[in-house]
Amino acid sequence: MKYNVAVIPGDGIGPEVIEETIKVLKIIGEKFGHRFDYEYVLAGGCAIDKEGTPLPEETLEICKKSDAVLLGAVGGPKWDDPTAKIRPEQALLGLRGALNLYCNLRPAVLYAPLKNESPLKDSIVKDGIDICIVRELTGGIYFGERGLETVDGVKSAYDTERYNVKEITRIAKIGFETAMKRNKKLTSVDKANILESSRLWRSVVNDMAKDYPEVEVNHLYVDNAAMQLVKDPNQFDVIVTSNIFGDILSDEASMVTGSIGMLPSASLGEGTLGMYEPIHGSAPDIAGKGIANPLATILSAAMMLRYSFSLDEEAKVIENAVLAVLEDGYRTGDIMTEGKKKVGTVEMGKLVCKKIEA
Numbered sequence: 377m378k379y380n381v382a383v384i385p386g387d388g389i390g391p392e393v394i395e396e397t398i399k400v401l402k403i404i405g406e407k408f409g410h411r412f413d414y415e416y417v418l419a420g421g422c423a424i425d426k427e428g429t430p431l432p433e434e435t436l437e438i439c440k441k442s443d444a445v446l447l448g449a450v451g452g453p454k455w456d457d458p459t460a461k462i463r464p465e466q467a468l469l470g471l472r473g474a475l476n477l478y479c480n481l482r483p484a485v486l487y488a489p490l491k492n493e494s495p496l497k498d499s500i501v502k503d504g505i506d507i508c509i510v511r512e513l514t515g516g517i518y519f520g521e522r523g524l525e526t527v528d529g530v531k532s533a534y535d536t537e538r539y540n541v542k543e544i545t546r547i548a549k550i551g552f553e554t555a556m557k558r559n560k561k562l563t564s565v566d567k568a569n570i571l572e573s574s575r576l577w578r579s580v581v582n583d584m585a586k587d588y589p590e591v592e593v594n595h596l597y598v599d600n601a602a603m604q605l606v607k608d609p610n611q612f613d614v615i616v617t618s619n620i621f622g623d624i625l626s627d628e629a630s631m632v633t634g635s636i637g638m639l640p641s642a643s644l645g646e647g648t649l650g651m652y653e654p655i656h657g658s659a660p661d662i663a664g665k666g667i668a669n670p671l672a673t674i675l676s677a678a679m680m681l682r683y684s685f686s687l688d689e690e691a692k693v694i695e696n697a698v699l700a701v702l703e704d705g706y707r708t709g710d711i712m713t714e715g716k717k718k719v720g721t722v723e724m725g726k727l728v729c730k731k732i733e734a
């Protein structure tokens with residue numbers, strides 16, 4: 377099979393981690409007889425510099441026509457002025473909107489060899505952590521009506537959390553489907569004791585549960601979910617939640633794993649076109665030094681194979697290779713501990729390739 381991938385290396389360490397990921401995909405292509413064709417496009421700070429806009433029209437068109445988008449990271453101090461009208465991250469929002477990517481899948485996985493990276497105690501982490509957070513991405517309070525007004529002479533501001541049944545249904549479905557592919561346990565997180573929108577959310581999830589009798593469903597209020605994530609993260613399999621709650625909980629979950637350089641993500645929509653990127657940023661402090669951890673981006677490519685191309689076996693081969701390299705004791709600086717073998721970006725990429733070839 378032939379797959380067209382739009383590649384956005386972006387800024388900072390983006391190009392470095394993307395380069396290693398493309399090498400990994402090359403080996404996968406050779407091993408399984410697939411052809412990946414790449415179109416490299418500009419977005420983020422480098423696009424502002426070259427084209428005057430973070431998301432050039434050409435980039436958008438190529439992404440729309442491709443089978444998947446693979447992104448490194450965008451941003452950096454050069455473009456970080458919060459008052460600037462044009463900012464690199466507008467490229468991400470623009471892409472999600474234009475490609476109608478309403479779901480963000482954020483696995484929070486702590487591989488057993490990296491147990492010590494977690495800030496949580498051994499007795500809590502046990503043999504690692506493996507949670508998948510399904511976050512609604514294009515609705516809720518981040519997109520609801522907002523305003524600034526003066527009421528009775530006092531300045532006030534408001535934002536609106538609004539969800540309709542259609543929006544909840546499509547994200548809940550991804551939650552159930554993801555649970556079916558994993559350990560068949562789904563936790564829906566809301567604030568139904570207070571918010572009307574959460575009560576609608578909960579009723580839609582409960583209705584859908586009837587179509588997935590194999591999935592064990594429970595509901596947690598978001599405050600409790602935040603506590604449970606640090607108290608006993610292994611109680612979770614898949615968490616489905618709204619845009620704002622997912623934003624906060626997925627960052628909390630990634631901290632629990634303790635290794636930002638290891639975590640991939642996927643943004644999905646109605647069809648098979650998705651956007652895949654590591655959760656970390658452009659890490660300007662280490663850009664160009666050859667020390668960035670490429671594993672989050674390599675694991676994002678594995679998600680691309682699984683979710684956009686339905687290549688489950690190939691995805692698993694990449695994930696197993698990453699685990700095997702960690703088991704062999706190789707570490708980039710960000711996950712380095714005493715007694716392990718320190719490697720740079722390129723060497724880490726090579727090690728994963730070798731494991732896949734073996």
Ligand code: NAD
Nearest residue numbers: 449450451452453637656657658659660661662668669710
């Ligand atoms: P960051 O994730 O770039 O870096 C945070 C810390 O983690 C830094 O010390 C960095 O060196 C380290 N780190 C991150 N990824 C690493 C990797 N793969 N290997 C080794 N170490 C790694 O977050 P930040 O410093 O808050 O942001 C830097 C820039 O990135 C900002 O301009 C921000 O806007 C942008 N950003 C972009 C994205 C994205 O493209 N999706 C996400 C977050 C931040």
